[in-house]
Amino acid sequence: MIEWGVVGVAVGFLLGLTGAGGAVVAVPLFIHLIGANLLQATVYSLFAVIVGAGIGWIPQRKNTDWRVVPLFVGFSLASSALFVRVKSLSPDWLVAGLFVAVCVLSLVSIWRKRTSLSRTADSARGFFIRSAIGGLLLGALVTMTGLGGGVILMPIFLGWIRLPMERATATSLMTICLTSLLSLGLQRNSLPASVEPEWIGALAVGSVLSSIGVKAMVNRWDARFLDPVRRFV
DSSP: OOHHHHHHHHHHHHHHHHOOOOOHHHHHHHHHHHHHHHHHHHHHHHHHHHHHHHHHHHGGGGGOOTTTTTHHHHHHHHHHHHHHHHHHHOOOOHHHHHHHHHHHHHHHHHSOOOOOOOOOOHHHHHHHHHHHHHHHHHHHHHHHOOOOOOOHHHHHHIIIIIHHHHHHHHHHHHHHHHHHHHHHHHHHHGGSSSHHHHHHHHHHHHHHHHHHHHHHHHHTHHHHHHHOOOOOO
């Protein structure tokens, strides 16, 4: 249980400082702290993703676009169901390669120069097609790597779906939370044993306390110092 609490503290630290869910550190921590193999760790990390996304969503839940969430979650469920089988047949090097590739994409998205996005009107058909493609990509990503998929969702919501930033952020967090929960349910049989409620509780408590503490700390920092720190972390 202590090990799960340590993972929770690490996840909460990243959540409080950067707004990221923390699965990028949860996977290696589960491997080295509890001795999980790579495939197991990518499933365990979904607990961290669910907790982190849920904590991040609560204060901004009013900005959620509920017409988008069901479409993405529905298509991601179909994709997850397919990729559960693909993952079980995949070698560790393939899963690790996808994990690293997503991490690199995340770094690029953080450091690249932002460009203004078009806000032109979109047809219902175009909206549906974009949501379908985005949901399928999200389900595959979450299932194969154990990452939440925010690095994929935010560009899709901002560029493809054309949501304003505040709505894109809240909608992304809720979509990640539900998608990860469904993916976890589909992969539950791949875990060696049931996960004790106390372990999840330790993860959640560690995440909440760490996130609150870090947020209280960074609120005192100058924005000119905080931004490069967040990018570096």
